[in-house]
Amino acid sequence: MxxxxxxxxxxxxxxxxxxxxxxAMDWPMKAKLFPLAIGIPVFCMATAEVVWGLxxxxxxSEAMEFKLSEQAPGRAGAGRTVRAIVWMVGFLAAIVLLxxxxxxPLLVFLYLKLQGREGWVLSGVFALAVWGVFYxxxxxLLHLPFPAGWILQWLGLA
Amino acid sequence: xxxxxxxGLLLVLQWKAFAFMLLGIGVGFWxxxxxxxxxxxxxxxxxxxxxxxxxxxxxxxxxxMHSVVATTGDITSVLFGIPGEGTTAATILDGHAMAKKGxxxxxxxxxxxxxxVGALVGAAALALAIPVVRPLVLTFGxxxxxxxxxxxxxxxxxxxxxxxxxxxxxxxxxGVGLMVAxxxxxxxxxxxxxxxxxLYLWNGLDLVPVLIGIFAIPEIVDLIVRGTxxxxxxxxxxxxxxxxxxxxxxxxxxxxxxxxxxxxTFIGIMxxxxxxVxxxxxxxHAAQSARTAEERKGFGRxxxxxxxxxGAANNSKEGGSLIPTVAFGVPGSSSMAILLGGFFLLxxxxxxxxxxxxxxxxxxxxxxxxxxxxxxxxACFVLLNHLARVTAVRGHFLVPVILVLVFIGxxxxxxxYGDILLMLSFGAVxxxxxxxxxxxxxxxxxxxxxxxxxxxxxxSVARYDAAWLTRPVVLVLMALAVAAILYPLIQARRSxxxxxxxx
Numbered sequence: 001m002x003x004x005x006x007x008x009x010x011x012x013x014x015x016x017x018x019x020x021x022x023x024a025m026d027w028p029m030k031a032k033l034f035p036l037a038i039g040i041p042v043f044c045m046a047t048a049e050v051v052w053g054l055x056x057x058x059x060x061s062e063a064m065e066f067k068l069s070e071q072a073p074g075r076a077g078a079g080r081t082v083r084a085i086v087w088m089v090g091f092l093a094a095i096v097l098l099x100x101x102x103x104x105p106l107l108v109f110l111y112l113k114l115q116g117r118e119g120w121v122l123s124g125v126f127a128l129a130v131w132g133v134f135y136x137x138x139x140x141l142l143h144l145p146f147p148a149g150w151i152l153q154w155l156g157l158a
Numbered sequence: 159x160x161x162x163x164x165x166g167l168l169l170v171l172q173w174k175a176f177a178f179m180l181l182g183i184g185v186g187f188w189x190x191x192x193x194x195x196x197x198x199x200x201x202x203x204x205x206x207x208x209x210x211x212x213x214x215x216x217x218x219x220x221x222x223m224h225s226v227v228a229t230t231g232d233i234t235s236v237l238f239g240i241p242g243e244g245t246t247a248a249t250i251l252d253g254h255a256m257a258k259k260g261x262x263x264x265x266x267x268x269x270x271x272x273x274x275v276g277a278l279v280g281a282a283a284l285a286l287a288i289p290v291v292r293p294l295v296l297t298f299g300x301x302x303x304x305x306x307x308x309x310x311x312x313x314x315x316x317x318x319x320x321x322x323x324x325x326x327x328x329x330x331x332x333g334v335g336l337m338v339a340x341x342x343x344x345x346x347x348x349x350x351x352x353x354x355x356x357l358y359l360w361n362g363l364d365l366v367p368v369l370i371g372i373f374a375i376p377e378i379v380d381l382i383v384r385g386t387x388x389x390x391x392x393x394x395x396x397x398x399x400x401x402x403x404x405x406x407x408x409x410x411x412x413x414x415x416x417x418x419x420x421x422x423t424f425i426g427i428m429x430x431x432x433x434x435v436x437x438x439x440x441x442x443h444a445a446q447s448a449r450t451a452e453e454r455k456g457f458g459r460x461x462x463x464x465x466x467x468x469g470a471a472n473n474s475k476e477g478g479s480l481i482p483t484v485a486f487g488v489p490g491s492s493s494m495a496i497l498l499g500g501f502f503l504l505x506x507x508x509x510x511x512x513x514x515x516x517x518x519x520x521x522x523x524x525x526x527x528x529x530x531x532x533x534x535x536x537a538c539f540v541l542l543n544h545l546a547r548v549t550a551v552r553g554h555f556l557v558p559v560i561l562v563l564v565f566i567g568x569x570x571x572x573x574x575y576g577d578i579l580l581m582l583s584f585g586a587v588x589x590x591x592x593x594x595x596x597x598x599x600x601x602x603x604x605x606x607x608x609x610x611x612x613x614x615x616x617x618s619v620a621r622y623d624a625a626w627l628t629r630p631v632v633l634v635l636m637a638l639a640v641a642a643i644l645y646p647l648i649q650a651r652r653s654x655x656x657x658x659x660x661x
Contacts, residue, residue, distance in 0.1 A: 020340075034611075034616070038333055039337060042330065042336075068380050116555070130562060145573055
């Protein structure tokens, strides 16, 4: 995972920097000075990183920061990671389709029920409590504008 | 001068001004805790309320609010690994790592105590520096500001990972951050760069969704994968202990805290750099305080010095950034630019008048920063045990709440779904960086500094051609950048030679 992630990142940065440099070529000098001054060294460094990774895949370099836990290694860990991504993408879809006021209690309820295996009552009460805090703080006190979901708009309910 | 100092204190202690300050502190407390809701935005939202206030009441309210935001933002960073504020992201690296080791109380104690020390240093700097700061600010032109930014990136890139490959990745991450900052309308020629005909990208990538994505998403994924509480299976009794230990840590590393406070103050004084830069420079300095390469490995895994440095700097910058705002009407950050609007609403003109006719009002600002921070830190210590217990709450109760905060925090930056997509995209980048052992700090610093570096580089070249490279302060800063790169390499080689000798 360690070297695979590094290779993906290194190659991604290499492509990004290469594309950025090519796109910048057409701009006037004032606009392209900085993108070229940064893009070219980034492309060279990313290439060096990729080559280093391919020649010596076992070499590890630890960043001085947070590390992923190794409590669920292998396929179990990969499965849970995919599940985490599905929850986040699902929440985004719910926000776009239903709007924040409906997506929030839905996410909290489903997460507690399906992922946490909590009871119906506790899941429902907790979902309502989170929705209540959202409504009071962000809607009533801060008056932040949250658009209605696409489905509500389509049904003419918003 | 002493009379004005005392008069300033008495002005703040008048019941009405004091009540407005408490109200401001209350607002700032929650704004700091909630990710995405920035101090600058709230300052702008609160500005219309000061019309009917006197200058002292108005500043007690606004500064009371703004000067505590970074303190409570640190709490969110430590407990959840989400930056409560853009200026508190560096606290996550070691603060959240401590929380996961069951040392949330100690991390919170350390960050609160260092925040208080930082705020006091910043306030003292504001009180003392006003008469002497003018020549300092005037010495720093675009070439020097450009070099300060380069020194900052060099510090972080060379210190945030181990060995030659780690350094390459550090510089690469910093470079990518600078590149990402070029997205949006170019400030010199007005060309839309890398916007792909999207109006959303014209203003560039907003820092808040990027920060939330790159720091919070990997933590959330990890929390879901682990399926435990933040502190894991550590015994519950340990969680809320150690706050006093954290306070003691501040005094154990007192000079480090003071030095980081001074870094924050200095960055605050320099127009255009801002608190988001100060925290990373302070973190870099804290990491550099490690005597051996082995000791440095502890950073990012819960070394309390990694909490003390950013904690002190992001509060001391408040006093520092007020210096050019009050003395010359030159705001050092977006928050200070909004506060400058407050000056005009209250009928005050920044400049020499603030140091003569309205000196007592200027000192009332110093006292507001001091009192607001003291009150907030006391309130936080009272609530500390309850706050630290959050790390023991079962993961499946925390995850949906954190997800809601993260999605709201990102969306409210521009009220655009693009902010959520941006947050998730950089979340994926952050996850890969964590999985691959890449440092995230240089990337963030590059992104924060991108516009500043570009503007100052362009002005330097346009104004001085290549001659800007020979300015004395530029040469000193260049030497400092080279030292920042070479020092860890020399230290690693020495430590390797020493261990070979022992073997």
